[in-house]
Amino acid sequence: MSCSSSISMEIADKETSQDNIEQVELLSGVYDHYDGVIVEMKEAMDPKEFGSLLRASLSQWKQLGKRGIWIKLPIELANLIEVVVKEGFDFHHAERNYLMLVRWIAETTNSLPANASHRVGIGAFVMNSNRELLVVQELSGIFRGSGVWKLPTGVVNEGEDICEAAIRELKEETGVDAEFVEVLAFRQSHASYFTKSDLFFVCMLQPCSFDIQKQASEIEAAKWMPIEEYADQPFVKENSGFDYVAKICLAKANDSYIGFSAKPAYSASGKRTYIYSKLEI
Amino acid sequence: MSCSSSISMEIADKETSQDNIEQVELLSGVYDHYDGVIVEMKEAMDPKEFGSLLRASLSQWKQLGKRGIWIKLPIELANLIEVVVKEGFDFHHAERNYLMLVRWIAETTNSLPANASHRVGIGAFVMNSNRELLVVQELSGIFRGSGVWKLPTGVVNEGEDICEAAIRELKEETGVDAEFVEVLAFRQSHASYFTKSDLFFVCMLQPCSFDIQKQASEIEAAKWMPIEEYADQPFVKENSGFDYVAKICLAKANDSYIGFSAKPAYSASGKRTYIYSKLEI
Numbered sequence: 001m002s003c004s005s006s007i008s009m010e011i012a013d014k015e016t017s018q019d020n021i022e023q024v025e026l027l028s029g030v031y032d033h034y035d036g037v038i039v040e041m042k043e044a045m046d047p048k049e050f051g052s053l054l055r056a057s058l059s060q061w062k063q064l065g066k067r068g069i070w071i072k073l074p075i076e077l078a079n080l081i082e083v084v085v086k087e088g089f090d091f092h093h094a095e096r097n098y099l100m101l102v103r104w105i106a107e108t109t110n111s112l113p114a115n116a117s118h119r120v121g122i123g124a125f126v127m128n129s130n131r132e133l134l135v136v137q138e139l140s141g142i143f144r145g146s147g148v149w150k151l152p153t154g155v156v157n158e159g160e161d162i163c164e165a166a167i168r169e170l171k172e173e174t175g176v177d178a179e180f181v182e183v184l185a186f187r188q189s190h191a192s193y194f195t196k197s198d199l200f201f202v203c204m205l206q207p208c209s210f211d212i213q214k215q216a217s218e219i220e221a222a223k224w225m226p227i228e229e230y231a232d233q234p235f236v237k238e239n240s241g242f243d244y245v246a247k248i249c250l251a252k253a254n255d256s257y258i259g260f261s262a263k264p265a266y267s268a269s270g271k272r273t274y275i276y277s278k279l280e281i
Numbered sequence: 282m283s284c285s286s287s288i289s290m291e292i293a294d295k296e297t298s299q300d301n302i303e304q305v306e307l308l309s310g311v312y313d314h315y316d317g318v319i320v321e322m323k324e325a326m327d328p329k330e331f332g333s334l335l336r337a338s339l340s341q342w343k344q345l346g347k348r349g350i351w352i353k354l355p356i357e358l359a360n361l362i363e364v365v366v367k368e369g370f371d372f373h374h375a376e377r378n379y380l381m382l383v384r385w386i387a388e389t390t391n392s393l394p395a396n397a398s399h400r401v402g403i404g405a406f407v408m409n410s411n412r413e414l415l416v417v418q419e420l421s422g423i424f425r426g427s428g429v430w431k432l433p434t435g436v437v438n439e440g441e442d443i444c445e446a447a448i449r450e451l452k453e454e455t456g457v458d459a460e461f462v463e464v465l466a467f468r469q470s471h472a473s474y475f476t477k478s479d480l481f482f483v484c485m486l487q488p489c490s491f492d493i494q495k496q497a498s499e500i501e502a503a504k505w506m507p508i509e510e511y512a513d514q515p516f517v518k519e520n521s522g523f524d525y526v527a528k529i530c531l532a533k534a535n536d537s538y539i540g541f542s543a544k545p546a547y548s549a550s551g552k553r554t555y556i557y558s559k560l561e562i
Binding site for chain 2: 109141142157159187191192199217235241260265267268276
């Protein structure tokens with residue numbers, strides 16, 4: 001998906017003209033590794049003029065053997081969306097400020113990658129030396145007013161490491177500083193957020209401070225609670241998912257459990273990643 | 282985010298009229314758990330008429346103390362997008378056939394949930410009784426033509442369990458049937474797919490069949506390869522991420538490693554989930 005080639009469509013245009021094919025103005029785009037073209041619209045344009053350019057460009061790209069055509073429209077150019085849809089494009093994904101549309105123009109089977117499918121969350125398992133767990137009650141959501149004490153939880157941002165998100169969310173919700181230790185377990189669930197799936201990582205953190213300053217906007221109450229008392233809550237015992245996670249936390253508290261620690265590594269393209277595993281090297 | 286309430290806007294309208302406030306036609310919507318309204322447009326409408334209805338509805342929803350307003354437009358109604366944007370809405374997410382727009386109308390801080398942020402993939406670690414690993418060479422992507430032998434990999438679909446996706450992808454790419462054993466490790470990387478992050482789970486599978494029938498469209502070659510030979514490939518040794526994963530696979534092959542197995546459980550809302558952990562109960 002990355003646009004490593006910066007060949008613009010003007011070059012394709014020039015090559016074509018050498019073959020005595022009529023020279024037409026085309027949309028500017030970059031080529032990707034998968035015989036795709038990515039067009040990022042930045043300037044306003046008359047919808048009719050844009051439609052003509054798009055049609056001419058599609059014809060040219062087909063001749064060049066391109067397969068997937070991507071058009072990125074900033075929200076300011078929402079008036080061009082209808083034109084792109086009329087040329088056979090589907091929506092691919094959208095972020096706050098832009099919409100990405102895509103069309104497969106090859107004769108071969110469509111091999112376009114799917115949209116992002118998962119939201120990722122963390123739960124923080126934080127225990128002090130008295131075997132007390134840091135727990136919260138939330139101001140909104142399905143547990144509001146239920147009296148259930150929960151692990152502090154939060155959403156991992158796009159581009160954020162799980163181990164960093166756990167530390168950040170714990171600090172935001174409770175004011176407690178901590179260091180990441182391990183991922184103890186994770187849960188995958190579905191249709192949890194519109195149609196999207198959810199991955200939730202239970203992270204063990206070692207607290208470095210103990211004074212609680214709860215977040216006013218999201219947290220009703222926060223306290224240190226004996227771990228056995230947490231695990232004995234009727235709600236926890238009655239819900240297999242919560243009960244199982246509580247048992248994992250108890251096993252960890254009793255030193256009879258090793259989770260996945262985080263090891264920095266580099267991907268094939270040189271990006272820094274974290275690999276979570278049990279292997280110590 | 283789930284729409285558990287089916288109270289339509291007609292009811293709000295009726296209550297309002299009892300208070301002698303002028304009765305106006307409003308958009309139909311459902312209320313959610315977070316003081317939100319979700320409007321799903323299904324029928325074509327004149328953009329101007331739609332704009333008037335939307336403005337009247339926004340005013341009404343504000344009076345009712347609503348906070349987040351969601352408008353879902355199917356791709357066939359792309360001509361209405363511009364109208365919604367002009368009323369101060371942002372894009373939230375898009376799938377192939379629809380666009381979701383959202384606007385925060387309360388005075389309080391915007392607490393709208395973020396869009397799905399991650400794509401999820403699997404790599405299949407499959408070994409036969411001769412300590413041979415099932416490996417592939419891919420037809421496209423950055424490894425095309427490199428001669429590098431890799432674990433079979435694939436994308437986990439929205440709504441699909443990681444343990445099921447690993448079995449499916451292995452079967453699709455190589456024709457080999459297998460059973461899920463464990464998640465050995467996972468890797469999180471960023472900006473791997475437009476701006477999205479990526480979670481990649483290395484799954485151990487136990488093969489039930491051994492004849493290879495490679496997928497014509499994606500796989501250049503597939504074979505059983507001694508695991509040490511796989512781990513000794515220069516590319517693997519030179520790339521810390523690949524090298525570390527190979528070491529985990531070797532540790533597993535030598536019976537000195539336990540990953541996270543999958544245990545079915547139920548969420549608080551009664552949905553079937555899987556929890557992946559090392560705890561045997």
